[in-house]
Amino acid sequence: MKDKGFTTRLVHADRTLNQPQDGAVHYPTCNSVLFEYADVNELVDVFQGKKLGHVYSRSSSSSNSALQNILNELEGGVGAVTFSTGMSAISSAMISLLKQGDHIVVSQFLFGNTRSFMDTLINLGIEVSFVDTTDVKAVEAVLSDNTRMVFTETIANPVTQVADLTAIGQLCVTHNLLFMVDNTMTPAYLFDAKDVQASLLACSLTKYVAGHGNVLGGAIIDTGLYDWQQYPNIFSLYQKGDSSQWGLTQIRKKGLRDLGATLSPNSAQQISVGLETMALRIQRSCQNALRLATYLHSHPKVANVYYPGLADHPQHFIARELFKGKYGGIFSLDLKPGLDLNTFLNSLRTVITATHLGDTRTLALPVASTIFYENGPQERSKMGISDEMIRFSVGIEDIDDLVADFEQAFAKI
Template sequence: MKNKGFTTRLVHADRMVNSPENGAVHQATTNSVLFEFKEAQDIVDVFQGKKAGHVYGRSSTASNVALQNILNHIEDGVGAITFATGMAAITATMLSLFKAGDHIIVSHFLFGNTRSLIETMESLGIEISYVDVTDVINVKSALKINTKAVYLETIANPVTQVADLRAIGQLCQAENILFLVDNTMTPANMFNAKSVLASLTIGSLTKYIAGHGNVLGGVVVDTGVFDWESFENILPIYRGTDIAQWGLTQIKKRGLRDMGATLSPTSAHAISVGLETLALRTNKICENAMRLASYLHGHEHVAAVYYPGLADHPQHFLAREHFKGYGGILSFDLTDGIDPIAFLNALNLVICATHLGDTRTLALPVASTIYFECTAEQRHEMNVSDNMIRMSIGIEDVDDLVADFEQAFAQF
């Protein structure tokens, strides 16, 4: 399968990677919560990690493992764990691997919900430094003797700052610290996280992976880059014979099993089906986003456009280096005098909704919704203006999207 094209691999992944029974092209949905063991010693061995198997639906099912295998396959990792949501994946990873007294460097541009979680971690005694990750120098300056990890998003939401990924990955490897990369905005067909030495990729399956706004999910993939033997936070009980699995084992036991944010089998199936068209959808989305960004750039009613594909974007060259396509997130500031609420109400085709990576184009006013809990000072530091509108571009015919903007702007 490795010599085949990306979409060919995805379309055939379930039957080739997982080998479903009875000639099915998709893994059957396993809805059983409990699993029988004919020999009592077998359940003991599975509980103790000596043998593979399922003991309880909260920890694993065949449906979840099948999706994990596909996600690990496309990331070229050593293993994956799925969760009920992307935030569950982030939370489980953070609270499983770090403890009071540890220091983590995080992106200054983290999405609002993730930043809220990081603030919770601070209240638990984990030290946090917020830095501008568009330049590795800022990350290097924040290093401390107790630094355990760097955590960032490939493309920030909503202002689309692009992280200095390769340089930060090299720094983390040199310092022997974890490099945690949220690649929700740039899935595997757009970005090779392993090539920049990411230790773990963390992402929302809800967005571009599933792609149709009908299912929630999250995932953590271990790329195999990091040497877990050097990570002192791995508990002795999880230090098995396969060192490459230490991190995932602790996340699965302490994060998935104990915290309980399990992906349902039916959700796993829906995600695996949506995943088949990932490249087709994101290629069209990136094409549409570039066209809309170019249209909005310089428009008399638009003060600024934030999209990595534009030549004047501060990290345009970083984005061009790392990504195949510039993503589907586009934000822009309306000029003074145009109310974002009124403008959104003037759009007919574009849907006012909070979501990303859908087949439909979505938009919302940023400051008063997803960044409402941030102070005005925090929003200013992240370059989020009161007139900002964030868009998640869909797969519609782009001329129809431009026409919708034309008629909306004509009303002001």
Template sequence: MSKQGFTTRQIHADRRLNKPANGAVHTPATTSVLFEYTDAQDIIDVFQGKQAGHVYGRSSTESMQALANQINDLEQGVGAVCFATGMAAISAAVLSLFKHGDHIIVSQYLFGNTRSLMNTVSDLGIQISFVDVTSLQAITEAYQPNTRAVFTETIANPATQVADIQAIGRYCKEREILLIVDNTMTPPPLFNAKASGVSLVVCSLTKYVAGHGHVLGGAVIDTGEFDWSGFNNISPAYQVADCTQWGLTQIKKKGLRDMGASLSSEAAHKIAVGMETLALRMQRACSNAKELALFLHNHDKISQVYYPGLADHPQHFIAREQMLTGYGAMLSIDLAEHIDPIAFLNKLELVICATHLGDTRTLALPVAPTIFYESGPQERAQMGISENMLRISVGIEDIEDLITDFTQALASL
């Protein structure tokens, strides 16, 4: 059979990759915490990594592994590990792979919780340099002999700065350092991380992948683009025969087993089912976002629209080159100075005021006093976040209804 399309592969991924028992098309939720071995040698071999298997629900279950297989297939990697949340995935990757004295170059536009994590990591002795990742020169100038990685998002949340992943990927390969990319905002089929030279993909499965605002999850995916044999931080215990698995093995052992941020089997099942419609939802949400961005861009009560799909966006041409099927489904706006953002949000009838993104429903919230409140005015300014910015995660409603809602809310003020 010829190569199948993205949605076809996703719909059939569970039964194709995992082969559930009794002809089921979905892997069932595995609720057992423990697993019996009739031959004691088998449990020894599983513990020592000599054969595949499950020994304890904190580390793995059939449901967790089935989802990891599907997520890995999504990114065309060499393996994946799933976690209870996206932040757990990021924390596990960073704390498992880096140690006191290492240096990481980090995007200055990171989402608030991730930036907070990086500050915590800095307190532990891992050096962090926040730089403008839209400039390759800024990254090269930040490089130090102890630099081990660059960490960035594809599109920043909420001000939508776009990192030049392809240029950064080439640079990291030359320097033989990791490129870790948070791909939450632009999951496949929007962005091909492997083709852009990304070493590790981290993401929140809660958002677009699951898609319905009803389950938490996260993942780390190894694209196979990094040579772990030259990475000095891998423990000898995790230097298995296949060196492509060294990084993931250490993340799984240190970041999942030891730290315990395990994804429940019920959550894994929900994420896997939601993922089947990822491409369809992303196509509709991206189309809606672009139309809404154009409408707001031309409205006299909007002073600024932040969306990579607009021609006047500072990184529009980078986004156009990197993105495959759209510019993402999130945008942010600054209202005209005389308009109260809170009053505007309260006038919206269809759009939900909530802290989440990647949902089927359109969501909006004020950025500075909520998700970036802890950052303070000076840090927010460095990140391109205005004090009156509103973030809008565009859903899959009929675009006419969304524009009608924004029109009536703006007209009432």
């Protein structure tokens, strides 16, 4: 299927990769918690990692394996692990791979919940440096002998800063560091993680992958570019067999199994079905977002628009190169001072006020008073977040209807 187009591969991936029985085109949901073995020796081999198989659905199931196969195929990796949410994917991977005394470098523009988790790591004795990942020199400046990982999002939420992924990836290769990238905003249709030397991908499957706001999920995907034999934190118990699997094995054992953030079989099947239309949805969202951002950029009641597709965005040219000429479905704006943000949001009729993104529907949210409220004024200022900022996740509606909705809401303020 690798010679086929992106959407063709997606539509047929479940059928061709997982080969469901009886002519089904989707792999069936397996709700069994336990798995029987006629020969106890085979069960022992699966437990000890000598043979592939399922022993308990907290750790693995055929439904999750089917989804993992599709996600891994899209990224051209060596394996994937699914989780109940995107946050559980990030937290499980980091807790599995880091230990007290390690140092990691992360973006200072991280999404609120991910930023909050960094405080948890600090409390566990892991050093965390927050830097501007749009500048590779800022990353390089804080590297030390105990640095193990660099972590950033592709496009930051909500101010849309674009990390200098190519330069950071090369820096990580030079210093033998894990390069973990959250590509939730830019799934495989928009972004080829292997082009920037990413080691691990973290993704909230809840967003663009599933796409319809009806199921939670997350994933870690190993691109196969990192040599786990060089990583000092792999337990000796997991240093067996193919070394390309050592990192994922440790994440499965110490993260998924021990922490227990398992993706349900029903959710895995739902995500697989939603995934089939990902390219079509993202393409329409990107088109709508660019049209809206361009329209709002010159609107008299808008002070600033933050969208990588606009020529005056600081990382516009980096984004154009990284994301195949598309710029994602997220943008933010600042209303002019003195205009009532809440009145504007309450006046929208087609656009929904809700905390989510990557949906088929266009969504809006006041940033400072909701998802970044806990960060406080000083930290929000460092991130470029104003009190007047509204984040929009643009859906697949007809663009004329969206513009009309903005116009009537602006008239109310």
